[in-house]
Amino acid sequence: MFRTRVPSAAPAFVRLGAAGLAAVLVLGGCTSSVEPQVEAAETGSSSASPPTGTADPSETPTPTATPTPTAAYKPATANGPAENVPLPVMPELAKQESKEGLESFAAYWFSLVNYGYETGDTSHVRELSGPECEICESFYVSMEKGYVDDDWVQGGTLTILDHNSAFVLTPKGRYQVILSIQENNSYNRGPNGVLYSQNFASRYSFDQIMEATYTDGRWIVDLVDTI
Template sequence: MRAARAARIVVAASLGVAALVGCADSGSSSGSVIEPTAAPSSAKPTPPAPAPEASQQDKAGAAAFTEYWFALLSYGVQTGEVDKLRAASDAKCTECAEAIGVIQENYNDGGSLQGGVYTVREANTIEDFAGQVMTVAVSFDRSPRDGTSPLGQPRGRLDGKSFADCDVRVLWTSAGWKVRGVDSVEQLI
C-alpha cells in the first residue's frame, strides 16, 4: 500500500512539473510576457553608519569620524533630517549650527534641497592634542545644490566645488568624537 501511495505522489509531482514546463514555453506567442520594471529612483536615502574606526580615540578614528560627519551632512541635505548630524556636532560648533540651520530653513516649511552631496577625497589627522582634540585636514567635493520652496519655486543655489579644503576640529567626549569646528575658506553649506 505504501509503494502504491509513493508511486501516486511521484506521478502527481511529475505531472505538475510537466505542466509548469509547458507554461514556461518562451516560443509561444499567445501569451503576454511581463518584463520586470526598475524600482522607482525616488527611494529615500538611508542614514549613514560610521566606520568601526570612528569609535577609536586615535588619529585614524578622528579621520574616520570626520568622514562620517560629512556623510551625515550629505544625508541631512538630501532628507532634511538633522538629528544624527546634531548628535555628531558639539554644541559650541558654530559652523555645525549654521549647516543645520540652512537645512532646517529649507525643509521646515515644506521646501527641499536638491544636490549638495559631499564626497570626501581625503581626511588626514594633522594635529593631536593629547588625544582629546584633533585637527583633520579634509579635501572634499560638493555637488551643486538648489533649494526649492513648497510650491516648487527656486530659492537659492550653491555652486558645486571640487577639491575644496577645510580643517575640522574634533573633540573626544564620553560619547565619542564630536565636531568642534570647521575652518574653511570656501562656504561649507
C-alpha cells in the same frame, strides 16, 4: 566653515554632502545530490514505507515568509525632495580613539551632514557635535529654513577627495583632521516649480579643518572651518 549662502527673501541653504561607498556582496550557492533508494519488496506486503527524506503527501508544507522589499532611494529633483534616503551607519573604526578612527569618523560625520541636507533632519549631526561648533548651529538653522512649508534642497553634495590627521593634541585638547572636498551645484526649491535660489559650485576643490575630542567612548565635533 560650511560654505553657506543666504539669498534675499528665500530660505538659506548649506552646501554639504559626502561621498558614498558601494559594496557588492557575491553569494555562492551549493548543490546536493541524493542517491536513489531501492524499495525492498516483502512477501505478503501490500504497501511500502516512503523512502527516507521523502515528504509525506499528507503533511501541509510550511509557508515561507516573503521578505518586505526596501523602498528605493531617489535623489532630489526639480519636482520633489529626495525619497527613502538611507541613514549612514557608523563604521566600527570610527569609534576608535586613533588616527585612523578620527579620519573614519570625520568622513562618517560629513555623511550625516549630507543626510541632513537631503532630508532636513539634523538630529544625527547634533548628537555628535558640541555646543562650541558655531557653523554646526548655522547648519541646523539653514536646514530648518530650507525645508519649511514643503520646500527642499536639490544637489549641493560634497565629495571627500582626501582626509588626513597628524593626530596631535592641540592646546585645547582636541585632534585635527584636514579634508579636501569637491562641491556640486545646489538649488533651493519649492512646490509648483518654485526656484528660490541656486549656486553653481567651483570646479576646484577646497579644504576644511575639523577639530574633535574623544569623550565617553566617542568623538564629538568642536569646530569645522574652511582653511
